[in-house]
Amino acid sequence: MLKLEGLHTHYGKSHVLQGVDLEVRDGEAVALLGRNGVGKTTTLRSIMGLTKPSGGAVTFAGTRLDRIQPHLIAGLGLGYVPQGRRIFPNLSVLENLCIGLARPPGKAALDDIYSQFPILKERAGQAGGTLSGGEQQMLAIARCLIMKPKMLLLDEPTEGIMPKMVTTLKHKIRAVNEAGISILLVEQNFVMALALCPRIYIMEKGVICYQGTAQELHDNPDIAHRFLGVAVDNR
């Protein structure tokens, strides 16, 4: 579904991605972990064409994403939920929800989204900026889902969200994946990433330094400790 081969990206003179290789297969949920500043967000931005890669290839469903205009990528079925949610604060919730659609959605499509995210129906007329963090996260996911994507890129969806909402979000993301949509999840919340994604990549200094299954990571706490600096609770 999505394949990154030797991806390099520069921000000015700093060489952020130094040859990232990564693959997400059809229907799979994959987590991309790593400490702050190792290039996880840049990886997602490079996939979406928001930061132009300086080398390597990004292929999604048979199309080279690094060779097309960035605004065409969403239409190929790749949804992006950016870090910090990035809801348009002065657009209404409904306008935010339908931003990626060229035509107003049919009633069925809208009802379908509202049944998954009832809060958005209640708040449809409100400005996006007035929603709580958790509600904005729901909206950020919903505005991708309404475009019927094949795959979602999620950048730290639980960051700055209250614990009760984190559980709800986890269930939503799992439901999305169970509906057949592939997921690439960037997370600081290690436990959540392991719970959602059977396969894990770990990044360090702009390259993938480890790949394995969630089970392996679970069974070898020293790996997580070495690359992420976290202790895995093995109860």
Add this chain to the structure above:
Amino acid sequence: MSDLVIILAMNGLVWGLIIALIALGLSIIFGLLDIINVAHGDFFMVGTVFAWTVILITGNFWLAFLIVPLIGMLLGSLVERAVIRPVENSAALSIVATFGLSLILQEAVRATFGATPKRILDPIGVTVPILGLDYQVYRLFAAAIAIAAIVAFFLFLHRTKFGTWMRATRQDRDTAIAMGVPSNRIFVVTFGLGTALAMLGGVVAAPITTVEFRLGLDVLPLCFMAVIIGGLGNLPGTATAAVLLAFVEGIITSFAEPTTARIFSLIFMSGVLLLRPQGIFARSTR
């Protein structure tokens, strides 16, 4: 004396609505593309010249309301591609580039249209008594056209998909692109629309001002003051500030020199910059 105050206040109001129209163009271009368009006043000037040309060719002034904004849309789109796109993302370079454009527009008009100021006759040529004074009907018509265009512009911005995309792109360009908003097309159309607004302002203003190549230099400062006082990127604020500025300048002109009126406006703007740099109409939360 009081008659003069009323006339000049009304003239100020009409002029303010025209300035509002032009300043809206300046504001959307700045808000969306981060371009400080120093040539914006010259597009207004080109609008008045085209209005003159339309009369010259067809003998019908009213056609200019249709033709000139379309030319503006086209010219603006062309300029975006040729002049603006290469200096994208650099506000400083955009000033240099549009200053060059400003010179080109002025000299092109001087070379073709000539340097002598010309006047367009009042196309309606009727007056109505207002508060015991005869007032040009065309000025009222000009105000009505300006208001209609401003309302239409806001409806476009808030009621159409393209308008929503423009607002989204202004708020967060990257996310808009990631959601599939065709940002390049948005930029072209925005610059075209901004230019069309300035040139429509030119047509509306043509019969109540002189037509000459330096006209833009007069209008540009007022537009920038409206944008600054109204708050950068705050469109309703900009429109309100434009009307207010021109109205007050009109009243002051009735008992003092126009230069004094402009000094007053500049002092007022300096006060706004010192006390409320976000603009007097900006919401306190942003």
